[in-house]
Amino acid sequence: MPEKTADTAQTPKKAVSRSEMSKAAWTWKEMKRNKVAYALIAPFMILFTIFTVIPVVLSFVLSFTTFNMLEWPNFIFMDNYIRLFLDDDIFVIAVKNTLIFSAIVGPSSYILSFVLAWFINELPPKIRAVVTLIFYAPSISGAVYLIWTVLFSGDAYGYVNGILIYLNLISTPIQFFQNADYVMPLCIVVALWTSLGTAFLSFIAGLQTVDHSLYEAGAVDGIKNRWQELWYITLPSMKPQLLFGAVMSITGSFGFGAVVTALAGFPSVDYCAWTIMHHLEDYGGQRFEVGYASAISTILFLIMIGANLLVNKLLAKIGQ
Amino acid sequence: MAKKLRTRKHQVVLNRSAGGDAGITVLLVLFGLFSFLPMLYVILQSLKPFDELFVYPPRFYVVHPTLQNFSDLFTLMSDSWVPFSRYIFNTVLISVVGTLGNLILSSMCAYALSKIKFPGAGWMFQVIVKSLMFNTTVASISNFITMSLLHWIDTYFAIIVPTFCSTLGLFLMKQFMDSSVSDAVLESARLDGASEFYTFLHIAMPMVKPAWLTLIVYSFQGLWNAGASIYIQSEQLKTFNYAISQIISGGVARAGASAASVVLMMIVPIAVFVITQSNIIETMSTSGMKD
Numbered sequence: 182m183p184e185k186t187a188d189t190a191q192t193p194k195k196a197v198s199r200s201e202m203s204k205a206a207w208t209w210k211e212m213k214r215n216k217v218a219y220a221l222i223a224p225f226m227i228l229f230t231i232f233t234v235i236p237v238v239l240s241f242v243l244s245f246t247t248f249n250m251l252e253w254p255n256f257i258f259m260d261n262y263i264r265l266f267l268d269d270d271i272f273v274i275a276v277k278n279t280l281i282f283s284a285i286v287g288p289s290s291y292i293l294s295f296v297l298a299w300f301i302n303e304l305p306p307k308i309r310a311v312v313t314l315i316f317y318a319p320s321i322s323g324a325v326y327l328i329w330t331v332l333f334s335g336d337a338y339g340y341v342n343g344i345l346i347y348l349n350l351i352s353t354p355i356q357f358f359q360n361a362d363y364v365m366p367l368c369i370v371v372a373l374w375t376s377l378g379t380a381f382l383s384f385i386a387g388l389q390t391v392d393h394s395l396y397e398a399g400a401v402d403g404i405k406n407r408w409q410e411l412w413y414i415t416l417p418s419m420k421p422q423l424l425f426g427a428v429m430s431i432t433g434s435f436g437f438g439a440v441v442t443a444l445a446g447f448p449s450v451d452y453c454a455w456t457i458m459h460h461l462e463d464y465g466g467q468r469f470e471v472g473y474a475s476a477i478s479t480i481l482f483l484i485m486i487g488a489n490l491l492v493n494k495l496l497a498k499i500g501q
Numbered sequence: 502m503a504k505k506l507r508t509r510k511h512q513v514v515l516n517r518s519a520g521g522d523a524g525i526t527v528l529l530v531l532f533g534l535f536s537f538l539p540m541l542y543v544i545l546q547s548l549k550p551f552d553e554l555f556v557y558p559p560r561f562y563v564v565h566p567t568l569q570n571f572s573d574l575f576t577l578m579s580d581s582w583v584p585f586s587r588y589i590f591n592t593v594l595i596s597v598v599g600t601l602g603n604l605i606l607s608s609m610c611a612y613a614l615s616k617i618k619f620p621g622a623g624w625m626f627q628v629i630v631k632s633l634m635f636n637t638t639v640a641s642i643s644n645f646i647t648m649s650l651l652h653w654i655d656t657y658f659a660i661i662v663p664t665f666c667s668t669l670g671l672f673l674m675k676q677f678m679d680s681s682v683s684d685a686v687l688e689s690a691r692l693d694g695a696s697e698f699y700t701f702l703h704i705a706m707p708m709v710k711p712a713w714l715t716l717i718v719y720s721f722q723g724l725w726n727a728g729a730s731i732y733i734q735s736e737q738l739k740t741f742n743y744a745i746s747q748i749i750s751g752g753v754a755r756a757g758a759s760a761a762s763v764v765l766m767m768i769v770p771i772a773v774f775v776i777t778q779s780n781i782i783e784t785m786s787t788s789g790m791k792d
Contacts, residue, residue: 221617222625228662293532316536318540328763385785424789428633465731
């Protein structure tokens with residue numbers, strides 16, 4: 182590579198076309214010509230590498246070791262993974278809960294985001310803006326989900342218990358967040374309540390950009406109702422948004438650790454709402470078993486990427 | 502073929518049955534109530550005087566609204582170990598600095614990726630898209646190691662600097678630039694002798710105002726709502742969100758104050774969204790991904 186650039190440097194007058202250069206030489210020349218581009222991306226990319234790329238790779242590497250922040254790590258190959266799946270009963274519960282939670286919250290929030298965006302699409306702009314705010318507000322209001330602990334509080338002042346007692350449906354207050362039967366469903370409801378976020382906005386915007394003449398052409402071509410119109414015209418026209426929304430919903434559905442902790446406690450009763458995120462926090466943030474925690478985060482990473490690939494495949498079938 | 506065409510504002514409405522319209526309206530109202538009532542409940546709760554908070558059976562509406570809870574909140578927090586204003590200061594500092602850094606770094610990077618053809622741009626953007634597919638919690642353990650090596654544990658840096666490279670804003674900005682900044686305009690500026698940096702700052706950036714507003718809103722919302730972090734131990738570095746969760750865990754006795762603090766917390770991001778909504782929707786129209 183260096184000799185090639187030396188050649189071009191010696192004959193600066195003669196224009197060199199791409200076909201006369203090797204691929205490496207061409208790339209090198211282009212890189213030098215675009216120095217400013219690298220300067221522009223450098224600050225972001227360096228930080229991104231330090232705080233996102235390296236950590237993912239590092240977790241993968243450390244997951245094969247006994248690292249604990251104090252001693253030099255020993256390489257133990259698959260032992261952490263074997264321990265996770267065979268010796269750690271709580272991890273198995275965590276995987277089960279995470280899969281249940283994400284399999285319900287992810288798709289439900291995705292479908293809900295789309296359906297609601299579709300419903301409000303034909304409203305007049307002013308009303309649409311207000312309705313958008315109503316649905317979107319819970320997802321941006323931070324700790325507001327904590328109000329659900331007050332609504333479902335375990336004493337008679339809890340709003341839900343109060344109503345149920347008043348209607349004589351129950352005689353003593355239900356301890357919603359201490360009862361393993363209620364914790365998971367409640368967490369799912371609250372997570373759904375806060376889940377109409379980026380995907381929802383993306384769908385609203387996407388629906389607005391569908392070419393209107395397509396609908397008229399569709400009506401002429403024999404589309405009879407709004408459902409056919411949705412399947413044959415709307416959905417295929419906004420595939421890029423659907424894909425983006427899916428990525429947002431999947432990532433989101435694995436990001437509710439804090440919501441669950443706030444509602445159900447850390448740990449939750451009988452580990453009934455214990456997820457992989459909690460297991461990770463427990464071993465990484467509290468016990469500093471970094472090697473073991475890295476194995477947990479590697480598994481979480483693989484689950485998320487796997488979910489994305491799966492959804493990608495499914496979305497390819499739209500409108501067929 | 503004598504089917505009567507339905508019209509809305511004198512425009513023919515295609516393929517719309519009245520039954521479907523009614524069903525959709527009913528569903529919208531139901532979901533709207535599900536979404537809105539808890540929010541309304543917090544607001545009403547925060548306005549209730551002490552005796553109304555504990556009426557039995559619990560009452561949804563408020564008879565004598567008062568701002569007592571808000572002033573109580575400050576008295577309650579003034580005798581805590583760290584003054585309440587410190588939590589607010591922390592959250593404001595983190596939100597403003599983090600957002601500013603993210604905005605500057607992301608827009609420079611987005612401009613280069615979108616408007617300069619250089620070797621590596623394609624795969625770098627692919628890596629960024631892939632990074633949207635997983636939650637940053639998977640990086641938290643290794644980041645803890647990085648933070649200790651940098652001696653950033655228990656400093657503002659540990660919270661602020663990683664947000665500089667959050668990728669969602671960059672992704673949205675790059676997509677928006679792809680579709681709304683014309684290469685011809687940039688090219689003519691370059692031919693006139695403008696430097697690449699000048700072109701970026703004075704020509705491209707003003708054309709993508711919706712995108713940077715969106716980036717600001719997203720980054721700000723995320724940081725404003727940041728709660729406890731594993732990198733922070735000192736009480737005086739903790740955030741407003743953390744303080745609120747402490748108040749709420751104080752239980753029923755603080756019901757009024759906790760509702761008031763939640764209202765304070767949610768007003769800011771909601772206000773920001775209301776002001777910028779149309780810009781955000783405009784940005785989102787280009788948010789799509791290709792297979």
